[in-house]
Amino acid sequence: MSTIDFISLIPVLIIAGAPLLILIIISIFRKYEVVYGITLLSLIISFISIFVILPDIPHNIVPLFTIDYFSLFFSGIILISAFFIVLLSYSYIKQVGGFKEEYYIILLTGTLGAMLLTMASDFILFFLGFETLSISLYVMISFQKAKKLSIEAGIKYLILASASSAFLLFGMALIYTQTGTMEFNTLAIYIKNAGLLSPLIIFGFGMMLVGIGFKLALAPFHMWTPDVYQGSPTPVSAYIATISKGALMAVFIRFFISIQGVKSADFFIVITAIAILTMFVGNFLAIRQQNIKRLLGYSSITNMGFILIILLIGGSRGVQAGIFYLITYFIATIGAFGVLSVLSTRAEDIEKRSEIKGLYWKRPWLAGFFTLSLFSLAGLPLTMGFIGKFYVIFEGVKSGLFLLIFVMIVSSLISLYYYLRVVGALFAKQKPEINNETQLPTISYSGGLALTLISAIILFLGVFPGWLLEIIIKWIVL
Amino acid sequence: MILFYCIILLIAGAIVSWIAGKWSPGAARIISLLTVLTDLIATIFFIFIPEEKGTPWLINMKAEWIKVFGINLNFSLDGLSLLLLLLTFFIGIIAIIISWKEIKFRVGFYQFNLLLTLAGITGVFLSMDLFLFYFFWELMLIPMFFIIGIWGDKNRKKAAYKFFLFSQIGGLLMLISILSLYFIHGAQTGVYTFNFGQLTGTMMSPATAYLIMSGFLAAFFVKLPVIPLHNWLPDAYVSAPFSGTILLAALLSKTAAYGLLRFIFPLFPDAALSFAPIGMILGIIGILYGAKLAYAQTDLKRLVAYTSISHMGFIVLGVFALNHFAYQGVVIQMLAHGITIAALFIIVWSLNTRLKTRNLDSLGGLWSNVPIIGSMGLVFAMASLGLPGMGNFIAEFLILLGTFKANVVMASIASVGLLASAIYTLRMIQRIFFGKKQVERKIDDLSILEKSIFGALIIVILWLGLYPNPILDIASPAINKSIIPLQSQSINSVNGSGLSSNKNIYFLH
Numbered sequence: 001m002s003t004i005d006f007i008s009l010i011p012v013l014i015i016a017g018a019p020l021l022i023l024i025i026i027s028i029f030r031k032y033e034v035v036y037g038i039t040l041l042s043l044i045i046s047f048i049s050i051f052v053i054l055p056d057i058p059h060n061i062v063p064l065f066t067i068d069y070f071s072l073f074f075s076g077i078i079l080i081s082a083f084f085i086v087l088l089s090y091s092y093i094k095q096v097g098g099f100k101e102e103y104y105i106i107l108l109t110g111t112l113g114a115m116l117l118t119m120a121s122d123f124i125l126f127f128l129g130f131e132t133l134s135i136s137l138y139v140m141i142s143f144q145k146a147k148k149l150s151i152e153a154g155i156k157y158l159i160l161a162s163a164s165s166a167f168l169l170f171g172m173a174l175i176y177t178q179t180g181t182m183e184f185n186t187l188a189i190y191i192k193n194a195g196l197l198s199p200l201i202i203f204g205f206g207m208m209l210v211g212i213g214f215k216l217a218l219a220p221f222h223m224w225t226p227d228v229y230q231g232s233p234t235p236v237s238a239y240i241a242t243i244s245k246g247a248l249m250a251v252f253i254r255f256f257i258s259i260q261g262v263k264s265a266d267f268f269i270v271i272t273a274i275a276i277l278t279m280f281v282g283n284f285l286a287i288r289q290q291n292i293k294r295l296l297g298y299s300s301i302t303n304m305g306f307i308l309i310i311l312l313i314g315g316s317r318g319v320q321a322g323i324f325y326l327i328t329y330f331i332a333t334i335g336a337f338g339v340l341s342v343l344s345t346r347a348e349d350i351e352k353r354s355e356i357k358g359l360y361w362k363r364p365w366l367a368g369f370f371t372l373s374l375f376s377l378a379g380l381p382l383t384m385g386f387i388g389k390f391y392v393i394f395e396g397v398k399s400g401l402f403l404l405i406f407v408m409i410v411s412s413l414i415s416l417y418y419y420l421r422v423v424g425a426l427f428a429k430q431k432p433e434i435n436n437e438t439q440l441p442t443i444s445y446s447g448g449l450a451l452t453l454i455s456a457i458i459l460f461l462g463v464f465p466g467w468l469l470e471i472i473i474k475w476i477v478l
Numbered sequence: 479m480i481l482f483y484c485i486i487l488l489i490a491g492a493i494v495s496w497i498a499g500k501w502s503p504g505a506a507r508i509i510s511l512l513t514v515l516t517d518l519i520a521t522i523f524f525i526f527i528p529e530e531k532g533t534p535w536l537i538n539m540k541a542e543w544i545k546v547f548g549i550n551l552n553f554s555l556d557g558l559s560l561l562l563l564l565l566t567f568f569i570g571i572i573a574i575i576i577s578w579k580e581i582k583f584r585v586g587f588y589q590f591n592l593l594l595t596l597a598g599i600t601g602v603f604l605s606m607d608l609f610l611f612y613f614f615w616e617l618m619l620i621p622m623f624f625i626i627g628i629w630g631d632k633n634r635k636k637a638a639y640k641f642f643l644f645s646q647i648g649g650l651l652m653l654i655s656i657l658s659l660y661f662i663h664g665a666q667t668g669v670y671t672f673n674f675g676q677l678t679g680t681m682m683s684p685a686t687a688y689l690i691m692s693g694f695l696a697a698f699f700v701k702l703p704v705i706p707l708h709n710w711l712p713d714a715y716v717s718a719p720f721s722g723t724i725l726l727a728a729l730l731s732k733t734a735a736y737g738l739l740r741f742i743f744p745l746f747p748d749a750a751l752s753f754a755p756i757g758m759i760l761g762i763i764g765i766l767y768g769a770k771l772a773y774a775q776t777d778l779k780r781l782v783a784y785t786s787i788s789h790m791g792f793i794v795l796g797v798f799a800l801n802h803f804a805y806q807g808v809v810i811q812m813l814a815h816g817i818t819i820a821a822l823f824i825i826v827w828s829l830n831t832r833l834k835t836r837n838l839d840s841l842g843g844l845w846s847n848v849p850i851i852g853s854m855g856l857v858f859a860m861a862s863l864g865l866p867g868m869g870n871f872i873a874e875f876l877i878l879l880g881t882f883k884a885n886v887v888m889a890s891i892a893s894v895g896l897l898a899s900a901i902y903t904l905r906m907i908q909r910i911f912f913g914k915k916q917v918e919r920k921i922d923d924l925s926i927l928e929k930s931i932f933g934a935l936i937i938v939i940l941w942l943g944l945y946p947n948p949i950l951d952i953a954s955p956a957i958n959k960s961i962i963p964l965q966s967q968s969i970n971s972v973n974g975s976g977l978s979s980n981k982n983i984y985f986l987h
Binding site: 375380381382386387390393394397398409412413416417420424427429465466469470473 | 542543544545546547612613616617620623624627628635638639642643646647650653654657658661
């Protein structure tokens with residue numbers, strides 16, 4: 001490995017070193033705040049280092065890594081999301097029974113896996129990142145050992161994720177058998193020259209799609225979502241909804257674009273079908289939901305359906321629209337889960353709609369943040385969610401994907417209904433069912449900071465998105 | 479820039495009022511009142527600005543917003559928007575004053591929502607960039623949703639959701655149309671822009687133009703409302719607090735009428751021409767059906783809500799009659815209807831606060847209890863049914879005159895609407911103020927504040943009725959320069975291409 005290899009990997013190395021550092025420190029003395037601070041610092045330093053190494057990009061470390069603007073941009077988004085999630089985890093994890101500091105170690109390793117995924121241009125790194133992320137998630141989901149629901153969610157996720165990993169690996173193996181290569185680019189050349197694809201390859205792609213579809217919670221691989229989202233500690237639900245899906249989306253986009261999947265009619269049909277199915281399933285299952293965590297889980301399913309559309313748009317334009325939409329989705333989802341986690345006490349999570357009734361009259365700022373996040377997810381003007389949706393519709397119509405855009409708009413409408421219901425509950429004049437004797441927990445500074453920043457971003461990018469759009473269009477070219 | 483500042487002032491006032499409301503409700507009310515008053519005074523100054531040479535605009539402002547998509551901050555003021563802005567701020571002040579006594583709960587937040595709604599309405603009247611127009615169109619919805627949902631009566635939840643979902647569906651259909659227009663124009667000229675001026679005259683096949691126009695019409699017809707998209711209206715109007723109802727009835731419906739006048743004909747001249755007979759029929763249905771439903775009501779607030787549908791039917795009729803008289807009538811009707819409907823709802827509110835009931839069965843013979851409310855009621859009932867001397871008469875007369883030029887049969891049917899409005903209005907007045915006396919106890923009559931509100935309203939409606947010329951003069955250039963030339967052009971083009979059918983002959987008087 002040459003110097004420049006190391007330099008271009010600095011962000012990853014920092015996130016790899018931080019868990020080790022924390023492990024060592026924990027063995028000496030346990031102090032929650034110290035570990036928390038180190039985690040935050042490592043995330044910040046890694047983020048800054050991205051800008052430091054920019055002059056040396058793009059750089060490929062053959063055969064595994066492709067470190068270009070796309071992967072660094074995505075890594076940056078992942079780091080920022082992890083930053084917010086850590087801020088929001090502070091008070092939540094503090095009241096978990098048993099050992100707490102390990103949470104941050106596992107969160108960092110998960111983030112490491114996610115960042116590796118964004119840089120993967122090869123099956124091996126793809127799988128490595130995938131597994132690192134998955135294993136970290138197994139631990140994070142079942143972190144609240146005292147809650148039965150948490151362990152149940154962890155086991156469900158473990159079994160299903162392992163099965164899907166097996167599918168993924170098997171698919172990769174089949175493709176390797178046929179083509180003799182694991183690299184995306186070489187694969188692309190092979191496919192271009194092959195003409196008719198052999199059944200082995202098609203089968204391999206199909207199995208890979210199962211593995212990817214599970215992680216992204218696309219229909220019909222979405223069944224795990226509501227239970228796992230509900231059972232996990234609330235910050236971890238945010239993590240699954242954003243970083244896990246986002247990282248996988250990154251590698252999927254890279255994979256799909258490099259093999260020019262959009263040119264194949266079969267792929268097109270399959271992905272279109274999955275997208276439409278996903279959008280509908282997510283919406284219809286969400287309508288009857290009383291539990292907000294499950295509802296947000298379903299909403300994340302629907303949003304992934306929207307992002308699939310950009311895959312079909314193909315080319316740089318679709319990727320740019322997709323990245324912007326992902327950013328809006330990340331921020332809004334973290335905001336929504338964030339409010340829930342900040343409200344949760346030791347005894348139980350705040351998750352039912354009846355529990356947040358009338359929250360505005362007791363905690364106006366929290367209710368306002370929550371409303372803003374939900375409005376952004378719904379795509380109402382003034383929020384960045386609106387610009388994001390508009391961008392996807394814009395590119396979609398330009399590429400002629402009218403059916404998909406129509407389904408997207410209908411889905412947005414349906415989703416409005418269930419988002420509005422939650423917002424309506426916030427402002428209802430009845431007293432909330434939260435026990436009036438036990439005070440609503442005082443919001444920690446870090447949680448408050450995170451929520452304030454998130455809401456500011458939602459509003460700011462809703463009104464002044466131009467600068468970010470221009471950055472994305474200029475730099476993110478696949 | 480001044481136009482942009484008007485909107486920003488409203489938003490800033492909203493935020494300040496909200497914050498001030500935490501300490502003192504009175505401060506919140508005063509701040510919001512002053513904000514709208516400032517804008518009203520500014521708008522009055524705009525009356526005296528001469529037109530910019532060569533353009534129909536009094537004030538024009540353009541700034542970049544999202545360059546990537548070709549979206550600009552393009553605000554323009556002409557005679558039509560000027561009049562509507564005056565109406566907006568005037569009614570806004572009245573709504574704030576009504577909320578003084580009506581809204582006691584979280585006053586600051588209420589003023590925030592009220593001012594934000596006004597900001598959205600102002601933006602709609604001023605935007606010349608289609609994306610911006612859509613942005614403000616959506617912006618009107620959310621605070622209104624909160625107003626209905628938080629401060630409304632026991633059915634407020636259902637009313638608020640219905641209101642929001644109906645309007646949002648219409649809005650999304652309009653968004654699809656706007657985007658389609660954007661892309662078609664871009665594909666043809668290579669310039670991707672949302673600017674209204676540049677988008678007019680885009681070449682489209684008749685079928686495409688009709689489809690895209692339908693998207694716009696969907697949004698406007700939901701808001702006007704036009705039967706059968708009116709389902710949200712009675713619930714929303716009745717469940718909203720009176721201050722909110724005044725905003726809904728007097729202002730939000732006018733945004734749709736404005737949209738029809740401003741956008742439909744310049745963008746889709748031929749499609750609109752072929753739609754015009756259907757439009758007129760829809761207008762007539764609105765007039766007659768609204769009147770019939772109004773006659774059947776026992777809830778006073780619901781009754782006035784249905785009269786609103788009926789009067790808006792005249793506007794729809796006038797817009798699609800396609801001639802100068804009808805358009806003048808439409809402009810006056812927008813103003814006059816705004817005034818009268820606000821006044822009628824204030825009367826219902828006065829009775830409601832004093833008697834705790836809106837049911838016609840429990841009201842009667844109130845003239846002896848509260849003669850002043852009675853006389854106000856009578857005045858505005860007369861205005862509403864179109865008594866000469868009041869603004870509504872001028873409006874409805876001009877509209878019928880214009881419709882007569884276009885299609886005699888339709889005009890005759892529409893005139894029955896005048897008869898119908900007389901019936902339900904007089905029934906309403908008779909049931910409330912005359913007849914057997916139901917309430918024996920002493921009731922307070924109008925306070926000084928209420929008397930002054932009514933006084934202002936009466937002055938305006940009499941002015942519109944007796945001396946509408948200044949208003950018509952302000953509006954005429956806008957109507958002439960923006961709208962009529964495109965119509966005569968389209969009529970000529972229809973003629974020239976040999977597509978004239980029997981229907982068109984009616985329009986060629």
